[in-house]
Amino acid sequence: MLEDRPGLIEAIRDRFAHVETCPFDGPRIFFENAGGALRLKSVIETSAAYAGYPDNQGRDNPASKALMAAIARGKVDMALFLNTPGGQVFTGESGSEVLFRLIRTAALGAMPGGVMLGSTLEHPASRSAMARWAEVTGRPHVLVAHDDATGTVGLGAYLERITPEVRVATIVQTSPVTGMAVDVAAITAAIRERAPEAFIIIDGIQHASHGHVDCAAYRADGYAVSPYKVFSRHGYGVGWASDRLTACTKEQILGGPEAAWELGTRDAGAYATFSDVVAYFDWLGGEVSDAATPRARIEAAAAAIHDHEARLMDAMLHGTGNLRGLAEMPGVTVIGGTGTEGREGVVSLTLEGLSSADLVQHLADQGIRVHIRKDDHYCGNILHPLGLADCVRVSVCHYNTTAEVARFLAAMELAVARRRARLPES
Known part of the structure; x- marks a missing residue:
């Protein structure tokens, strides 16, 4: 302890x-x-500093290059914290907005027909996005019922609803009301076995500050975090999208980079403050272990x-x-x-x-x-x-x-x- x-x-x-x-x-x-x-006090200091910088990204001057470096470093740190197996990390308006975007892209990019699978345990962000895009794409939105007595939803309940017809699936990692976690890795493995082409999106918003995040182990296509719940600040969300999901058609500036998820100029301070969060986990890991690498210290x-x-x-x-x-x-x-x-x-x-x-x-x-x-x-x-x-x-x-x-x-x-x-x- x-x-x-x-x-x-x-x-x-x-x-x-x-x-x-x-x-x-x-x-x-x-x-x-x-x-x-x-x-974190470091987040507050970083936020104030970046809020005061007048320069924009993409210019040929030292200030602009410093902002671009902070964004690049932030993306590396986000990928490190989430342990992403390739794909793209990005910031959005909020964790909820990131979920909507990931789910929308998956629903429009998935094979035609089939169903969209979620659970009654989910936060309304993912559940609402699934309902919206199930309606738009003409798919049934199938909901796995959670257990009132335990406050969670187990693999057995999911197994009753997982079929080869699943096109998009959402999983909440921890309920923000009951506080009970879900066995994400077991559920994603079951979906991959029965519906290997399904897109899987995980809501990690409530979980991220309390335990281990390992996108490589989840075999999912998307993950969302709300940084204000992980010691950072309001005003942005963090998302990860697999290479497969990133390849789907999505909202983009015409002629821009095909892999980009960001729309418009993002706040360099958001990336910088998430680097502060990752640095804190790295520091704490060094205090409680002899781990030799940043990822090992985060774990x-x-x-x-x-x-x-x-x-x-x-x-x-x-x-x-x-x-x-x-x-x-x-x-x-x-x-x-x-x-x-x-x-x-x-x-x-x-x-x-x-x-x-x-x-x-x-x-x-x-x-x-x-x-x-x-x-x-x-x-x-x-x-x-x-x-x-x-x-x-x-x-x-x-x-x-x-x-x-x-x-x-x-x-x-x-x-x-x-x-x-x-x-x-x-």
Whole structure:
């Protein structure tokens, strides 16, 4: 665990802005990481610097050449972080926009006929894009049902729907509501076996900050990341497209490079800030391992992050010190069950007798930032089948600590006591 190494968690937290204090609201514990992670201080500095440069790309002057070098370096770093087997990395408007673009290109470039395959676990970005382009191309949009009890979708459920007719398939790697991961490699392998020509697009937006990303192992054609959820900033998304998907007809400037995915002049600062993120993973990997190469250090960092967050999740669900966990608290229901295996940094819950809005406010009063999720176009796919109008999402990242989890559990005990006081006597 990162906290087991003397001074390491402090060094980690020192690299992030606003770890303990909100600039608007004062001291607080930040458990709203699924809505956007804390920003690296280096990202903030880089963003400010690049925002101030007046020069444009493609000019014959030192400033322009520096911008082009930052873009080239950023692409190398993106490919390194994603471990891409060839293809193209690029930036877009957002992670959602990148998903729409990848899916649109796949739907229009796939062989005629067949079906488009997704799941009910998916974020509306990929699910909406699939629905849109299934309609345009006249294909059925087949949805694999996720398991309400476990909060994920397994290989077995996919196998019932994977046929040679699949033309485009989407997979969400981790649910942003349940926090439960999906076995992407097993599902892509099954699709490749039965529908080898299908285009496969992975939504890695919720997963990327919590664990290992390895596009080479997934055998997919597209991958999307939202950098603001991986310690960078808002305003851009990162995508990867395989050589096969890149060869499909797509929106491009006439006469421009055939392999290009970018449209118009992109923000060099976006590429530069993603390089900051990769440099951070490289640094952390060097702190937790003796790995000799940047990719190996990134993998070591991902493993350490996964282990640390798994222990935070175990403490939150099953207790730490003399504090009981959410699983033992009366009236608390955890969406997707109380298991920790496959859970990546997120616990969504309800407390009987206390509304989600009141619980969010109660926790805010105790100095803990969480978020309400509602049965709407973002989370209705998870909450509506459960008959829930809303829930409270608590999300951690590797810079959070066991002490912060303990403070959260103590605050939840106060909420449980408040809820008991409201219940009528039997």
